[in-house]
C-alpha cells in the first residue's frame with residue numbers, strides 16, 4: 768500500500784461512546800498521552816494542517832475520541848488526555864472509561880503514539896499505560912515532544928534517560944524526540960507510521 772498523503776487527512780467524527788465509532792476494520796493508530804503534552808499539535812504537524820485538531824492552552828480540551836481519515840482503510844485517533852486533575856470527577860471518570868474501553872476493544876488499533884512533554888517524561892499514568900500496552904501486546908512509539916523547549920544537549924540527555932528507563936520494559940517500545948512546533952523528528956515519525964500502516968516502500 769502506498770504511504771498516505773497526510774496533508775489530505777480529514778476530520779471524520781468525534782465520539783463520546785464506542786458504538787458511535789466507524790466499523791472496526793482497516794488500521795487505526797491512536798495518539799495518547801497526558802493532557803497538554805501536545806497530542807493535537809502532533810497531529811496538526813504531521814498533516815501540516817494547523818486547523819485540523821483543536822489545540823488549546825487549557826488542558827483537558829479534547830474530551831472525545833476524534834477520528835481523522837487518511838484514506839478509506841487508515842485512520843488516526845486523537846484520544847482524550849489523561850492525568851488532568853482539575854475537571855469534575857464525573858467528567859474525568861466518563862472519559863477515562865471511554866479511553867480504556869477503546870484501548871481494550873478496538874481490534875483495528877495497530878499502535879499507540881504516546882506523546883510526552885520532554886521536560887516531564889514517564890509520569891505515573893504513562894508508566895501504567897506502558898505496562899498495560901505491553902500486557903495487551905500493543906506497540907508503542909513515544910514522542911518526547913516540545914524538544915524545542917530544551918537545548919539539543921538536554922534533549923539528547925532526556926532521550927538517553929528515557930531509553931535507559933525503558934530498557935527493561937517488555938513489549939514493542941520505541942522513542943524519539945519531537946517538536947510539533949518546529950517539525951523536528953517528523954521523518955522518524957513518518958517511518959514509524961509507515962511500519963504500522965503496513966506501507967511497502969519499494
Ligand SMILES: Nc1nc2c(ncn2[C@@H]2O[C@H](COP(=O)(O)OP(=O)(O)OP(=O)(O)O)[C@@H](O)[C@H]2O)c(=O)[nH]1
Pocket residue numbers: 800801802803804805806807808809821822823824825826827828829847848849912913914915916945946947948949
Ligand atoms: N513549544 C512547544 N509547544 C507545544 C508543542 N506542542 C504543543 N505545544 C503547546 O502545548 C499546548 C497543548 O497542546 P495540545 O496539542 O492542545 O495538547 P493536547 O495533548 O492535545 O492536550 P489535551 O487535548 O488537552 O489533552 C498548546 O499551547 C500547544 O501550542 C511543541 O512541540 N513545542
Ligand SMILES: [Mg+2]
Pocket residue numbers: 806807808821822828829845
Ligand atoms: Mg488535544
